[in-house]
Amino acid sequence: MTLNENNSSDYIGPKLGGLATKLSWYARQKMFDLFMGLANPSADTMVLDVGVTSDRRQDCNFFEKLYPHKDKITAVGMEDAAFLEEEYPGLKYVRCDGLSLPFPDKSLDLVVSFAVIEHVGSRTQQKAFVMELCRVGKTCCITTPNRWYPVEFHSAVPLIHWLPPSWFRALLKLLGKHFFAKEENLNLLSEKEVLKMLPADAEVSTRHFRLLGLISNLLFYVI
Template sequence: MTDYKKHENSPYIGPKLSGLGTKLSWYARQKMFKSLMEMADITPEITVLDVGVTSDRRLDCNFFEKLYPYPHKLTAVGLEDASFLEQDYPGLTFVKTDGLRLPFPDKSFDLGVSFAVIEHVGSRDNQRAFIHELCRVSRTCFITTPNRWYPIEFHTALPLIHWLPHSWFRQILRWLGKEFWAKEANLNLLSEKNMLSLFPVDAKVRKKHFRLLGLISNLVFYIEN
């Protein structure tokens, strides 16, 4: 079963940005972090789980660890070896594990966060399981994902074709030589409607939109169990 893992001999799952693109990505992530700090009741004592850290060291990767002021209460989870985070942010705990099968008891954390990971865990059933698992181990959750209905698909930098039926979109990616992104296991975009259908039925969900050039580029969800 494929999760947000960076596969051997395959590209990094996030958009490959440089220069201005990286700066824009970093700016957007700072805005998401600010939104989290406003929506959640953050104190130095709450326990936090971040699911989806990576071994990539670029500016816009693992941005939550860069910005979060209380690493001694932070546990970071990923399928890649990101153990260097424990040295970079003293007090942080890194656990190499699958986000679909978290090795923690129910409600182990006050807050669980996941930034732009859910579109990489595979099928809708996997995406639902990912959300439910994060909700299981956390009292509250904060989840973000790119909006499928933004005119540019951020991973491929291609316009509009991701609005087509999924099978057509994937076939066009294969024709363009983007076999990695053509696989549902590596990229399965979500709309707001898709996301809202995946949460536990008894969860209280608050949503927020981030805009780029006036259009909704990213979806944010804050869940209270």
């Protein structure tokens, strides 16, 4: 499984320059506001953020930048992101795989994972990832880009991601985008596919983030 944003960007292609980063940062701020309106966390809410990165771009690790109660955050990732403990005093960083979190059942008040699930591999791995988040958290918030948005943000290529996955990956290889052509690095999801992965007894609220009028990102709030 890969919890790695170093070679990707969940909102826009990584080679498009400063404008892309600004757009990504704007989108993530809006996503954060949407999340806060749903979760309404207090200063005592214990939060686990699964999928932080070692990348220091403005739009990376946006939850740590924006969340007001940083001393209540435990951040998890597979890269070396220990610098977060220095940048945000009180925050705790744990380097581990999101498919095997070292926390007891329901030990966290809130678990968040922003645009990570599309990077964890096969559908089986994605479902296992969702179940692990729900295992350790009393409440979970999961976001992912919408597969049916016309532009695929990681590769910045339009429409071809609507084709069958094998065709999409073959075309990415032809375009020289070999990293994202691998299922373990990018496996896009629709709203229906994510809903099928959530626990059957969970109470789920779904929210849509729109870009240019169309649904670009999906947010799932799970109780």
